[in-house]
Amino acid sequence: xxxxxxxxxxxxxxxxxxxxxxxxxxxxxxxxxxxxxxxxxxxxxxxxxxxxxxxxxxxxxxxxxxxxxxxxxxxxxxxxxxxxxxxxxxxxxxxxxxxxxxxxxxxxxxxxxxxxxxxxxxxxxxxxxxxxxxxxxxxxxxxxxxxxxxxxxxxxxxxxxxxxxxxxxxxxxxxxxxxxxxxxxxxxxxxxxxxxxxxxxxxxxxxxxxxxxxxxxxxxxxxxxxxxxxxxxxxxxxxxxxxxxxxxxxxxxxxxxxxxxxxxxxxxxxxxxxxxxxxxxxxxxxxxxxxxxxxxxxxxxxxxxxxxxxxxxxxxxxxxxxxxxxxxxxxxxxxxxxxxxxxxxxxxxxxxxxxxxxxxxxxxxxxxxxxxxxxxxxxxxxxxxxxxxxxxxxxxxxxxxxxxxxxxxxxxxxxxxxxxxxxxxxxxxxxxxxxxxxxxxxxxxxxxxxx
Amino acid sequence: xxxxxxxxxxxxxxxxxxxxxxxxxxxxxxxxxxxxxxxxxxxxxxxxxxxxxxxxxxxxxxxxxxxxxxxxxxxxxxxxxxxxxxxxxxxxxxxxxxxxxxxxxxxxxxxxxxxxxxxxxxxxxxxxxxxxxxxxxxxxxxxxxxxxxxxxxxxxxxxxxxxxxxxxxxxxxxxxxxxxxxxxxxxxxxxxxxxxxxxxxxxxxxxxxxxxxxxxxxxxxxxxxxxxxxxxxxxxxxxxxxxxxxxxxxxxxxxxxxxxxxxxxxxxxxxxxxxxxxxxxxxxxxxxxxxxxxxxxxxxxxxxxxxxxxxxxxxxxxxxxxxxxxxxxxxxxxxxxxxxxxxxxxxxxxxxxxxxxxxxxxxxxxxxxxxxxxxxxxxxxxxxxxxxxxxxxxx
Numbered sequence: 137x138x139x140x141x142x143x144x145x146x147x148x149x150x151x152x153x154x155x156x157x158x159x160x161x162x163x164x165x166x167x168x169x170x171x172x173x174x175x176x177x178x179x180x181x182x183x184x185x186x187x188x189x190x191x192x193x194x195x196x197x198x199x200x201x202x203x204x205x206x207x208x209x210x211x212x213x214x215x216x217x218x219x220x221x222x223x224x225x226x227x228x229x230x231x232x233x234x235x236x237x238x239x240x241x242x243x244x245x246x247x248x249x250x251x252x253x254x255x256x257x258x259x260x261x262x263x264x265x266x267x268x269x270x271x272x273x274x275x276x277x278x279x280x281x282x283x284x285x286x287x288x289x290x291x292x293x294x295x296x297x298x299x300x301x302x303x304x305x306x307x308x309x310x311x312x313x314x315x316x317x318x319x320x321x322x323x324x325x326x327x328x329x330x331x332x333x334x335x336x337x338x339x340x341x342x343x344x345x346x347x348x349x350x351x352x353x354x355x356x357x358x359x360x361x362x363x364x365x366x367x368x369x370x371x372x373x374x375x376x377x378x379x380x381x382x383x384x385x386x387x388x389x390x391x392x393x394x395x396x397x398x399x400x401x402x403x404x405x406x407x408x409x410x411x412x413x414x415x416x417x418x419x420x421x422x423x424x425x426x427x428x429x430x431x432x433x434x435x436x437x438x439x440x441x442x443x444x445x446x447x448x449x450x451x452x453x454x455x456x457x458x459x460x461x462x463x464x465x466x467x468x469x470x471x472x473x474x475x476x477x478x479x480x481x482x483x484x485x486x487x488x489x490x491x492x493x494x495x496x497x498x499x500x501x502x503x504x505x506x507x508x509x510x511x512x513x514x515x516x517x518x519x520x521x522x523x524x525x526x527x528x529x530x531x532x533x534x535x536x537x538x539x540x541x542x543x544x545x546x547x548x549x550x551x552x553x554x555x556x557x558x559x560x561x562x563x564x565x566x567x568x569x570x571x572x573x574x575x576x577x578x579x580x581x582x583x584x585x586x587x
Numbered sequence: 588x589x590x591x592x593x594x595x596x597x598x599x600x601x602x603x604x605x606x607x608x609x610x611x612x613x614x615x616x617x618x619x620x621x622x623x624x625x626x627x628x629x630x631x632x633x634x635x636x637x638x639x640x641x642x643x644x645x646x647x648x649x650x651x652x653x654x655x656x657x658x659x660x661x662x663x664x665x666x667x668x669x670x671x672x673x674x675x676x677x678x679x680x681x682x683x684x685x686x687x688x689x690x691x692x693x694x695x696x697x698x699x700x701x702x703x704x705x706x707x708x709x710x711x712x713x714x715x716x717x718x719x720x721x722x723x724x725x726x727x728x729x730x731x732x733x734x735x736x737x738x739x740x741x742x743x744x745x746x747x748x749x750x751x752x753x754x755x756x757x758x759x760x761x762x763x764x765x766x767x768x769x770x771x772x773x774x775x776x777x778x779x780x781x782x783x784x785x786x787x788x789x790x791x792x793x794x795x796x797x798x799x800x801x802x803x804x805x806x807x808x809x810x811x812x813x814x815x816x817x818x819x820x821x822x823x824x825x826x827x828x829x830x831x832x833x834x835x836x837x838x839x840x841x842x843x844x845x846x847x848x849x850x851x852x853x854x855x856x857x858x859x860x861x862x863x864x865x866x867x868x869x870x871x872x873x874x875x876x877x878x879x880x881x882x883x884x885x886x887x888x889x890x891x892x893x894x895x896x897x898x899x900x901x902x903x904x905x906x907x908x909x910x911x912x913x914x915x916x917x918x919x920x921x922x923x924x925x926x927x928x929x930x931x932x933x934x935x936x937x938x939x940x941x942x943x944x945x946x947x948x949x950x951x952x953x954x955x956x957x958x959x960x961x962x963x964x965x966x967x968x969x970x971x972x973x974x975x976x977x978x979x980x981x982x
Binding site for chain 2: 151295367369370436440441442443444445460464466467468469470473474475476477485486487489490492503504505506507508509510512513514515516518521527528532547548563564565566568570572573
């Protein structure tokens with residue numbers, strides 16, 4: 137029996153530039169990168185040096201503080217460069233790919249016969265482990281923990297988000313094999329949250345607790361779903377994983393190969409080829425958006441609310457399944473024609489101070505990266521609450537983080553949230569406060585002090 | 588527009604030349620950001636942002652105040668000629684009113700923005716939008732004949748002591764406009780109460796009964812004294828009929844008399860979602876409950892006035908729509924807003940009716956509620972924390 141939950145608060149940001157549902161094979165990238173900054177809080181310890189040969193699935197570095205977690209190369213080739221940033225922090229481990237990918241193969245064993253420790257050590261050594269992330273803190277899961285449940289959100293409700301129903305359609309075998317692995321890791325349930333219209337691969341998934349979720353974004357955020365299905369209390373841990381990453385787990389279980397093939401959507405108003413591309417984790421951005429990008433565009437690995445800014449020389453982030461290309465908004469806007477006092481029929485706003493709330497919901501808006509104002513102290517109240525479907529007072533939580541008051545953070549519910557849950561708060565904020573960064577800082581503080 | 592842009596770009600270039608001129612940057616910045624939404628772009632985090640900003644939010648409140656301002660101008664002239672008995676045209680009434688009210692507006696904005704600019708230059712931040720609304724509210728809650736220097740002193744006091752010492756817009760505890768009004772009320776009690784200031788030119792009129800310059804609240808308050816201005820409540824209802832009180836053709840502070848204009852402003856604020864309906868409704872409810880209770884008690888002309896009529900005179904509606912809903916000084920949690928609004932409305936009528944020395948009860952009550960707002964929020968937050976701790980225990 138599946139239950140249904142309804143998320144009553146939230147906001148669907150209807151942007152221009154959705155991807156057409158056409159699957160294209162992307163040109164194979166010449167260079168790949170495994171990027172430590174993709175994993176919050178990770179201090180990498182390299183196991184390769186420049187010039188070493190690697191196979192797809194060979195370890196590249198491991199976590200200095202949790203040394204059983206290995207991060208592996210997605211392709212075979214030669215380590216070409218190790219890019220370091222400030223304080224010699226490693227930014228990229230770049231691998232020049234062979235023409236033909238050869239895999240580090242392991243023997244296929246029936247997952248049914250494995251116990252929890254065997255599954256764990258298999259996932260840790262094969263590079264599958266980093267796909268599992270934990271709440272609270274929102275970092276790669278701790279191998280020594282046993283989570284009370286594992287959550288998978290089958291849909292992404294972010295603006296311009298890729299359609300997992302389309303991407304995973306017909307991949308039942310891999311998906312179920314992945315879920316079998318996950319079930320070994322928890323004493324509780326593996327939860328799968330679906331939409332009413334979700335594809336059969338999710339509806340017919342085996343050994344999962346299916347919950348139907350209704351409502352606007354952030355209904356697809358796993359944090360929101362956890363809060364409504366089985367909220368996290370202090371001291372409890374749940375894990376979560378993206379549906380496409382379950383496929384990679386499943387493929388490994390079925391074939392013994394670390395095959396990091398992924399489908400990503402190229403979206404956004406300034407993208408010339410808005411389609412779904414089959415590529416590999418860590419591919420260069422330029423291999424995916426092969427056609428030239430319009431001038432004065434911003435390329436984002438991820439969605440417009442939580443993604444990170446990249447250039448076409450950079451690489452696809454580990455967890456992202458979307459590239460968004462938006463126009464930069466670095467122009468002045470005269471206040472009466474298109475600025476703050478304009479009629480604003482073309483400007484999207486969650487507040488009713490612009491007429492967009494009277495327009496049909498299906499209307500798509502062109503949005504650029506202008507802040508549309510200046511940063512101020514908090515003046516307007518009640519704004520975050522409208523788009524924040526938690527039983528948490530967001531502004532008070534933010535203020536407790538700003539004042540470094542750990543006890544208050546705990547009391548106000550920091551264990552239940554991740555920065556992405558605040559993305560809409562940041563979007564609607566009249567005072568233009570960078571809420572997600574504040575929440576990240578708060579979680580880092582909690583991790584350092586309390587975990 | 589390109590022409591304007593050039594002017595600002597030139598100004599930037601000139602200001603950047605030396606350290607001395609750099610600190611005047613907020614001056615140029617304030618005007619520039621009024622004319623142009625700046626070209627700042629997002630970094631990481633949310634790459635696109637909502638179109639709303641504080642300037643638009645504040646501008647909508649100012650637009651909502653315009654009906655009150657326009658009617659205030661008319662009514663100021665109207666009350667003047669009503670007493671002198673001259674038969675004059677519409678435009679003469681408006682002209683008379685404008686001559687009185689517009690200087691108040693100019694002085695209020697001038698004094699307040701002057702302080703804002705000084706603090707912006709001193710602290711090196713941009714000029715914040717908060718005073719745009721306060722500057723319009725202050726003249727609307729002044730008696731018509733208040734000396735302009737008093738308005739200036741009160742405004743400066745309110746902006747410095749009421750706001751800037753706490754850290755500027757968004758940090759203040761008390762409503763800035765009401766702080767200005769309260770300052771005058773307590774600093775110049777002889778000037779600010781009585782029958783002299785409410786109708787413009789009153790002190791120069793000859794042959795007019797001194798008591799006829801009183802406001803409706805003044806007359807009501809006199810019911811509690813030994814020599815009431817009016818014999819009974821029926822006489823009051825004749826002097827200030829329900830319809831006149833609703834439309835606003837009664838003496839009082841410049842912008843507060845017309846319930847209708849306040850409602851038009853409220854309509855805009857609620858339609859755009861800028862002001863909280865929770866506060867407005869609970870405020871009205873609080874005032875209505877208190878007025879009804881005292882009405883049931885009865886015993887004097889003040890208490891015998893029907894509750895609804897009671898709420899239509901004085902600053903109740905203006906306070907409800909524009910003062911209590913100030914998001915910075917009100918409660919910030921949704922359930923807190925309901926309590927806060929009720930408290931303010933309830934106390935307002937209580938102070939006004941039971942202590943006739945303070946006919947401006949609404950002003951005082953909102954200030955008291957401002958002080959209580961953080962406490963109310965604290966209780967609401969604590970309930971939330973307890974709920975979470977309980978879940979932890981049962982889990």
